[in-house]
Amino acid sequence: MSDHTAEPVADEVPQSEDEQSDAAADPTLVGEKKKKKKNKKNKGKKAVASDEIPSAPPEPATGHKISPGMMQQILKANPSLAAETQGADPKVVQEMLGSLTVEEMLTGMASGGKNKKDMASYKFWATQPVTRFGMSLLGNFPGLVTAANHGRIEDEPESERPDGPVREQKLEDVPKQGADLVDGFEWDTMDLDDEKQINEVYDLLTNHYVEDNDAMFRFNYSAAFINWALKSPGWLKSWHVGVRVSASKKLVAFISGIPVTLKVRNNDLKCSEINFLCIHKKLRAKRLAPVLIKEITRRCNLEEVWNAIYTAGVVLPKPISTCRYYHRSLDWLKLYDVGFSPLPVKSTKARQVSRYALPVNTGTPGLRHMEGKDVDAVQVLLRKYLDRFDLAPRLNKADIEHWLLNKDNNPEDRVVWSYVVEVSTLDYFNLPVINNFVSITKVDGKITDFFSFYKLESTALKKNTLVRAAYLFYYASETAFIESPDVKRALKTRLNALMNDALILAKGLGFHVFNALSLLDNSLFLVDQKFGAGDGSLHYYLFNWRTPFIKGGIDERNDVDEKNGSGIGMVML
Numbered sequence: 001m002s003d004h005t006a007e008p009v010a011d012e013v014p015q016s017e018d019e020q021s022d023a024a025a026d027p028t029l030v031g032e033k034k035k036k037k038k039n040k041k042n043k044g045k046k047a048v049a050s051d052e053i054p055s056a057p058p059e060p061a062t063g064h065k066i067s068p069g070m071m072q073q074i075l076k077a078n079p080s081l082a083a084e085t086q087g088a089d090p091k092v093v094q095e096m097l098g099s100l101t102v103e104e105m106l107t108g109m110a111s112g113g114k115n116k117k118d119m120a121s122y123k124f125w126a127t128q129p130v131t132r133f134g135m136s137l138l139g140n141f142p143g144l145v146t147a148a149n150h151g152r153i154e155d156e157p158e159s160e161r162p163d164g165p166v167r168e169q170k171l172e173d174v175p176k177q178g179a180d181l182v183d184g185f186e187w188d189t190m191d192l193d194d195e196k197q198i199n200e201v202y203d204l205l206t207n208h209y210v211e212d213n214d215a216m217f218r219f220n221y222s223a224a225f226i227n228w229a230l231k232s233p234g235w236l237k238s239w240h241v242g243v244r245v246s247a248s249k250k251l252v253a254f255i256s257g258i259p260v261t262l263k264v265r266n267n268d269l270k271c272s273e274i275n276f277l278c279i280h281k282k283l284r285a286k287r288l289a290p291v292l293i294k295e296i297t298r299r300c301n302l303e304e305v306w307n308a309i310y311t312a313g314v315v316l317p318k319p320i321s322t323c324r325y326y327h328r329s330l331d332w333l334k335l336y337d338v339g340f341s342p343l344p345v346k347s348t349k350a351r352q353v354s355r356y357a358l359p360v361n362t363g364t365p366g367l368r369h370m371e372g373k374d375v376d377a378v379q380v381l382l383r384k385y386l387d388r389f390d391l392a393p394r395l396n397k398a399d400i401e402h403w404l405l406n407k408d409n410n411p412e413d414r415v416v417w418s419y420v421v422e423v424s425t426l427d428y429f430n431l432p433v434i435n436n437f438v439s440i441t442k443v444d445g446k447i448t449d450f451f452s453f454y455k456l457e458s459t460a461l462k463k464n465t466l467v468r469a470a471y472l473f474y475y476a477s478e479t480a481f482i483e484s485p486d487v488k489r490a491l492k493t494r495l496n497a498l499m500n501d502a503l504i505l506a507k508g509l510g511f512h513v514f515n516a517l518s519l520l521d522n523s524l525f526l527v528d529q530k531f532g533a534g535d536g537s538l539h540y541y542l543f544n545w546r547t548p549f550i551k552g553g554i555d556e557r558n559d560v561d562e563k564n565g566s567g568i569g570m571v572m573l
């Protein structure tokens with residue numbers, strides 16, 4: 001899921017007659033929607049028997065000592081947590097924050113606002129093979145869903161369990177047919193080789209996908225983008241699932257999966273990557289999402305795929321990581337004009353423009369467009385680079401070719417840009433370069449680095465103009481493997497040079513903003529390259545796989561965590 005928060009998207013579009021008649025159909029699709037009262041409990045404290053003399057004062061559960069200043073900063077960075085604790089005794093708040101894990105603070109699992117749901121309120125997710133929330137302000141719910149206790153809470157703390165599936169499943173137990181939808185609606189397997197059907201998905205997403213809160217921006221997905229995102233190597237038609245109105249055949253809901261092999265710590269998992277879950281606005285809050293999720297699960301299971309990865313801006317049980325969005329202005333005036341970037345109180349327009357000014361030419365010697373001949377080298381380099389992360393895709397040559405090489409001849413339809421740094425082999429090994437020798441033999445150089453970004457535009461609704469956003473995609477650098485105690489510093493220097501070039505190239509291509517998350521090694525350059533923090537987080541989830549929380553590149557103050565970096569090496573569209 002791409003950025004839908006700080007760079008907000010979508011809004012109500014005028015309802016067509018067609019849509020209004022769909023609204024009239026408007027049946028409750030499945031089940032009821034009752035919200036249980038929140039189960040607010042104080043977190044239990046471990047009693048120390050009077051004859052026990054602890055050698056050191058008992059540590060809070062997570063070992064955090066929260067000073068009053070730090071408490072203020074944490075609350076400032078977590079508005080929902082601040083709202084929940086407003087008016088409470090500061091000492092109590094301080095103690096409470098100390099007892100939360102960093103993960104709980106960052107994911108909002110412990111917080112109020114729209115995230116404030118205890119495990120029992122996740123009526124659907126409580127029945128699914130996903131890990132559950134541990135301790136939170138709202139109660140203590142350790143444990144997992146298993147085949148044996150399906151939907152109930154186990155006592156064994158999750159942290160004491162090794163990585164592994166939440167539920168073991170068998171092919172013979174997978175239903176051969178999808179569940180019936182209510183009268184008036186039917187399943188459809190979309191054929192994305194058919195331009196008309198791609199355009200139907202495009203229309204649904206354009207009008208009904210993730211929105212910003214202020215109704216100022218709306219994603220402008222292109223058919224080329226959908227083709228690229230949903231037809232990666234090994235894609236299956238059956239994983240492109242639609243729901244249509246039976247009478248009009250109008251597409252009103254969609255969910256998709258693509259196959260991916262995922263490295264999760266020491267395991268390689270055959271997964272589906274689930275994305276583009278979207279329901280027509282008139283059919284919201286009718287429990288259709290769980291029906292779609294169960295159907296895509298069934299279709300994945302039929303292919304003996306039992307795990308999935310997905311991201312969302314909302315908190316569900318249970319994030320395996322949380323990253324933050326960052327934005328780098330390339331054309332500040334444009335972003336100001338469309339209402340994306342405010343003018344800081346103590347600044348002027350001219351100062352903002354000069355703050356984000358970039359040179360015209362790139363600075364890295366040997367930088368050039370990636371070509372077909374680079375696929376092998378980039379695959380090897382990226383594989384090695386991503387091995388350094390806890391969660392990353394295993395990309396083969398076909399994947400590299402699909403995800404990184406532009407195949408569209410129409411420049412307007414181009415989605416991805418990739419660049420490599422090629423250094424002459426002789427230079428690379430520090431041998432003296434003998435001009436004659438190089439010109440005679442034409443030795444192919446060594447690919448030492450590469451980076452890529454993709455295009456996803458948004459419509460600024462009030463101005464009826466497009467905001468061209470580039471999103472940082474994959475990159476890698478040999479500098480990560482130099483044998484030196486200073487390797488991190490060297491990588492930081494190298495990545496800053498590469499990312500500065502990426503910004504220069506993106507600006508030259510007419511992009512207005514460059515977006516990135518706090519994943520990969522981004523914490524090494526986000527601040528130096530003048531990325532500003534967005535107001536949204538992206539939560540990563542694994543279906544039917546438990547693993548301890550992975551660092552998302554931000555600290556407990558929700559700031560870039562350069563010291564610890566991120567364990568996330570998977571970029572989701």
Ligand SMILES: CCCCCCCCCCCCCC(=O)SCCNC(=O)CCNC(=O)[C@H](O)C(C)(C)COP(=O)(O)OP(=O)(O)OC[C@H]1O[C@@H](n2cnc3c(N)ncnc32)[C@H](O)[C@@H]1OP(=O)(O)O
Nearest residue numbers: 122123124125210276277278279284285286287288289306
């Ligand atoms: C092995 C293979 C497994 C494959 C499957 C892996 C899992 C894949 C999971 C999907 C990954 C998708 C990745 C992306 O594409 S993330 C992008 C999601 N799309 C949007 O935000 C677009 C705009 N919004 C909508 O279209 C609707 O609001 C959606 C469709 C999001 C919900 O529709 P609606 O608002 O009409 O709600 P409902 O009454 O039908 O259903 C309510 C239930 O749905 C739970 N809910 C709400 N939002 C999400 C969400 N983003 N992921 C998972 N669950 C979500 C919610 O907690 C509640 O369950 P519970 O709280 O009672 O328990």
